[in-house]
Amino acid sequence: MKRKADIIQLITFVVIKLLSFLIIFFLIFMLGFIVKSGFSALSMDFFTKMPENQMRGGGIMPAIAGTFLLMLGSAVVSIPVGIITAVYLNEYAKNPRVVKIIRLGINNLAGVPSVVFGLFGLSLFVIFLDFGTSILAGSLTLGVLSLPIIIRSTEEALLTVPGTYREASLSLGATRWQTIYRIVLPNALPGILTGVMLSLGRSAGETAPIMFTAAAFFAPDLPRSVYSEVMALPYHIYVLATAGLHIQETRHLQYGTAIVLILLVLLLNTTGLVLRYRLRRRLR
Amino acid sequence: MKVHKSIVYDYLVEKLFFIIGLSCLVILFLIMFFLFKEGLPLLNKVSISDFIFGMEWYPTSDNPRFGVFPLISASVAVTLIASLMAVPLSIAIAVYMAELASPITREIIKPVIEIIASIPSVVIGFFGMVVVAPFLQSYFDLDTGLNLFNAALMLGFMAIPTIASISEDAISSVPVSLKEASYALGANRCQTIIFVTVPAALSGIWTAIILGVSRVIGETMVVLMVAGGAAMMPGSLFSPVRPLTSNIAAEMAETPVGSTHYHALFAIGILLFIITFVFNIIADYLSNKYKFKHN
DSSP states (O other): OHHHHHHHHHHHHHHHHHHHHHHHHHHHHHHHHHHHHHGGGOSHHHHHSOEETTTTEEOOHHHHHHHHHHHHHHHHHHHHHHHHHHHIIIIIOOOHHHHHHHHHHHHHHHHSOHHHHHHHHIIIIIIISOOOSSHHHHHHHHHHHHHHHHHHHHHHHHHTSOHHHHHHHHHTTOOHHHHIIIIIHHHHHHHHHHHHHHHHHHHHHOOHHHHTTTBOSOOSSOOOSTTSOBOOHHHHHHHHHHSSSOTTTTHHHHHHHHHHHHHHHHHHHHHHHHHHHHHHHHHO | OOOOHHHHHHHHHHHHHHHHHTHHHHHHHHHHHHHHHHHGGGGGTSOHHHHHHOOOEETTSSSOEEOOHHHHHHHHHHHHHHHHHHHHHHHHHHHIIIIISOHHHHHHHHHHHHHHHHSOHHHHHHHIIIIIHHHHHHHTTOSOSOSHHHHHHHHHHHHHHHHHHHHHHHHHTSOHHHHHHHHHTTOOHHHHIIIIIHHHTHHHHHHHHHHHHHHHHHOOHHHHHHSBOOOSOOOSTTSOBOOHHHHHHHHGGGSOTTSHHHHHHHHHHHHHHHHHHHHHHHHHHHHHHHHHHHO
């Protein structure tokens, strides 16, 4: 009787372990395949040149630049608003009902499908406010989309600042704002930076929200103002892989662009996660 | 009596932060407002039941029809199959991370999960197109590898981080005393996990599943690239389909602003918004209930 239970345990644990490792293998296979297939496309020219020959050759410089501009624009929107929201919820808010409703709003915002953000951006920024398909409209849409990520990370970071720090500051006669500005925020900085990195990664990788608000299939020049439309890495992959007459011919460019996008997103995310990891270890 | 300047300042900052803190609610409201503003005019042309239960989606023909039932069915089918694959796998990973893995293995698997969560969906869709589709096509001898199964496979993969990491939180927050009681009664680790730990974490696991499913329903790029795009009822596991999200993404660029077609795409947006909103409310309710249990 006892032995039967032990055998079942052994089998169950082996299955669970195998399933868990399956996912690691799949990830390695996927990334490995893309890197192997696209490695040959990478060169200095790929990063610095404009697309040539009706997108069949040349580089992806404008797409890289466009993605950076969109990231920057969305950060300008989401970072201040996100941090302030988190500070309000964690440091100022007294009414638990208000906090609960705002939290519910944040959770629901985080759950809105990305294509619905695209529709929202199209109707409000592109059409109603008449920004057109532009960096401005795309940045605002992405900024709104990445807001919940910054709020959550900042809140988590604020929670790790010990209450005694605040009490010590307040007992010295500092106001709450002085305490937040001089004591709480500096101590929460690594965690806040985690949120910033994660949200930048999200903005860089999203496609559906910029499809109707910012992205262009091909822009002959680099953007001149915030009202220009831009090329962007994720949209570039999508367009090359699905539209036009040269899908097979541009395969290596698609793989190459995918590598650049993955590298960018992974770099941002790992920086964020390492910061978070170090913050957590420091607290232990 | 003279009030110190910094106290006035403090008061003003608090009020300002409160107003900015409401921005998420304002944005949520604006999203709803603009979806309804652009989506509801459809009802002047098409009735709600013709829209939701209509079997034909021919938005650009001379006699346009805006029935989204095939698209809804496609979304449901893709989501269901993706969940069938992702849920057991995610729970296995969660159990492994929370209960079985050594600290070192855990430090390996956790970042792997976070990396999967961070891969842009367009990359996963791309992988589905160029690697999985040709494989499926030749292995199962199909007309096209871009189909329901391929989309479900890719989406299932994408849902794993959400479900696994939230489930893991739930499982590791089960009090040790419950497990000790189980051991004391003579149960081994496996029995304890199956009959004590997992059931105790069940509401948290449900929260995880609901959030994961809600992400799958709303995911756009993957289904746009690999689901095949045929606006028909899904006939088999390998038929090409066109879920709600991909339909918006595929057609919005060519649709004249203000046309019935344009309004219909926003109406689909309303459907998606309502579906994910309900899922999120349920998840929120469950997770609050579950937090309460531990206090």
